[in-house]
Amino acid sequence: MAAAAAKIAPSMLSSDFSNLATEAQRMLDCGADWLHMDIMCSHFVPNLTIGAPVIESLRKHTKAYLDCHLMVTNPLDYVESFGKAGASGFTFHIEAARENWNELIQKIKAKGMKPGVSLKPGTPIEEVYPLVEGENHVDLVLVMTVEPGFGGQKFMPEMMDKVTLSP
Numbered sequence: 001m002a003a004a005a006a007k008i009a010p011s012m013l014s015s016d017f018s019n020l021a022t023e024a025q026r027m028l029d030c031g032a033d034w035l036h037m038d039i040m041c042s043h044f045v046p047n048l049t050i051g052a053p054v055i056e057s058l059r060k061h062t063k064a065y066l067d068c069h070l071m072v073t074n075p076l077d078y079v080e081s082f083g084k085a086g087a088s089g090f091t092f093h094i095e096a097a098r099e100n101w102n103e104l105i106q107k108i109k110a111k112g113m114k115p116g117v118s119l120k121p122g123t124p125i126e127e128v129y130p131l132v133e134g135e136n137h138v139d140l141v142l143v144m145t146v147e148p149g150f151g152g153q154k155f156m157p158e159m160m161d162k163v164t165l166s167p
């Protein structure tokens, strides 16, 4: 099997949020392929960032692939609004979707977005195996190399074993 081409997707969490459109363009001018958008509810992680209205505003300024990473407790509740807002990818956490990932993937696709799954450092990679198999699969696995919640944390090199083990 041919190796997938690498994509560069800088996290916009480090942006000056008051100038998000300019910051997004700056990243694209620097060679970014995608823009990684960190969506956090203060229940799933100890931080609160942006929601669908910000994605909708940014979408008016860019055609770039908006790779939305939802660190939220009930991802299903966000599918409709993120689809409408113009999100390109919708990556949810397996820890928040153990009961309904199948339905979630279907709904994400039905809204025209690419589904992805992410896992926290403490979650074994095997948990996402069922989500990459079969017809109703995700397009992306996001292996967290920090505890979700904040940018600029120390990289956990031991997580790279999970990348190797990704099916």
Ligand SMILES: O=C(CO)[C@H](O)[C@H](O)COP(=O)(O)O
Binding pocket: 011, 013, 014, 036, 038, 069, 071, 146, 147, 148, 149, 150, 151, 152, 153
């Ligand atoms: O998911 C995230 C935090 O939960 C961020 O996308 C990620 O940590 C960005 O890291 P950095 O600021 O070090 O580039």
